[in-house]
Amino acid sequence: MRRAAALAGALWLVAAWPAAAELRVLASTTDLKSLVEAVGGGDVMVDSLVPAGADAEAFEPKLSDLARLRAATLIVRVGLGYDAWVDRLIRQAGDTRFFRGGAADVDASVGIPLLEVVGRGLEAQQSGHAHGAANPHYWLDPANADTITAMIAAGIGRVAPALAARVAANRLRFLTALAARTRDWQTRLAPYEGAAVIAYHSSWPYFARRFRLNIVGVIEPKPGIAPSPAHLARLVAAARDVRPRAVLHEPFEPVETARLVATRTGAPLVVLAPSVGSVSGTGDYIALLEHNVAALARALASAE
Numbered sequence: 554m555r556r557a558a559a560l561a562g563a564l565w566l567v568a569a570w571p572a573a574a575e576l577r578v579l580a581s582t583t584d585l586k587s588l589v590e591a592v593g594g595g596d597v598m599v600d601s602l603v604p605a606g607a608d609a610e611a612f613e614p615k616l617s618d619l620a621r622l623r624a625a626t627l628i629v630r631v632g633l634g635y636d637a638w639v640d641r642l643i644r645q646a647g648d649t650r651f652f653r654g655g656a657a658d659v660d661a662s663v664g665i666p667l668l669e670v671v672g673r674g675l676e677a678q679q680s681g682h683a684h685g686a687a688n689p690h691y692w693l694d695p696a697n698a699d700t701i702t703a704m705i706a707a708g709i710g711r712v713a714p715a716l717a718a719r720v721a722a723n724r725l726r727f728l729t730a731l732a733a734r735t736r737d738w739q740t741r742l743a744p745y746e747g748a749a750v751i752a753y754h755s756s757w758p759y760f761a762r763r764f765r766l767n768i769v770g771v772i773e774p775k776p777g778i779a780p781s782p783a784h785l786a787r788l789v790a791a792a793r794d795v796r797p798r799a800v801l802h803e804p805f806e807p808v809e810t811a812r813l814v815a816t817r818t819g820a821p822l823v824v825l826a827p828s829v830g831s832v833s834g835t836g837d838y839i840a841l842l843e844h845n846v847a848a849l850a851r852a853l854a855s856a857e
C-alpha cells in the first residue's frame with residue numbers, strides 16, 4: 554500500500570511539474586505571468602502570487618507563498634511599491650539570489666518611462682497606499698510590453714542561458730503580434746481622441762496616454778483612499794465644465810460610488826480590467842487590452 558501511495562505521489566509530481574519545463578518562474582501578478590508565458594513558451598512553468606481577480610495592491614502573502622518563492626528559479630515583480638510585499642517575502646526567504654540586483658530578481662519597471670513621478674518623501678512613505686515613487690500601472694500601455702519582456706528575457710538568460718535564443722525568438726514573435734493588435738486598438742479608439750473620462754482608481758494614465766484619452770478626474774482622492782462626500786461633490790461640480798464621456802470602474806472597487814458619479818455626470822459606467830483575469834474573457838495580456846479597448850469604444854460610442 555505504501556509503495557502504491559508513493560507511486561501515486563510521484564505521478565502527481567510528474568503531472569504538476571512537466572519534465573519539459575526547465576524553469577520555474579514566480580510572477581507577482583497575472584499580467585507579468587502572461588508576459589512570462591509569452592516569452593518563455595513551453596520551456597517555462599510560471600505561476601502568479603496574486604490570484605486572478607484579486608487586488609494586487611491590497612494583497613497579503615500567505616505562508617504557502619513563501620514555499621512557492623523557495624521553489625522558484627526566478628521572481629518577476631512590478632516594482633514601484635505596487636507589490637512591495639514581494640520584498641518582505643524575499644527577506645523572509647533569505648535567499649540572496651532573489652535580493653535586488655540578484656541574478657534571480659527581475660523588476661519589470663526598470664527602463665519604463667514613468668508617469669506621475671513623485672519624490673520619495675515622508676508623505677509618500679506614510680500614506681499607506683500602493684503608488685510609491687510613480688504610478689505603477691505601466692503594463693496597461695501595450696508599448697511598455699517591449700521593455701517588460703526585455704527585462705524578463707534578460708532574467709531568464711541569467712538563470713538559464715541555454716534558453717536565451719528560444720526566448721528571444723518567442724519574444725520577437727509576441728511583440729510583432731502585439732504591435733499589429735496595438736495598431737488595430739489605436740484605430741478603433743481614434744474617433745474618441747481627447748475624450749474626457751473619470752476613473753475610480755488611478756490605474757489608467759499609461760493606457761490613456763497611448764490611446765489619447767483625457768483623464769479629467771479620479772474618484773479616489775489618493776490611491777487606495779475612499780472619497781469623502783465633499784471630494785465627490787467637488788469632482789461632480791468640476792465635471793460639469795469638462796463633460797466626461799465615461800466613468801472607468803474596476804471590478805474590486807465599490808461600484809456604488811462610481812455609479813453615483815456616472816449618474817450625476819451623465820456619463821456611462823464602463824467596467825475595465827486592470828489585470829489579466831480580473832474580468833471574464835481577459836485570460837492573457839492581449840485579451841486584457843482587447844477587452845478594455847472594446848468596452849471603452851462601446852461606452853464612448855454610446856455617449857456620443
Ligand SMILES: [Zn+2]
Pocket residue numbers: 610683684689690754755756776
Ligand atoms: Zn494603483
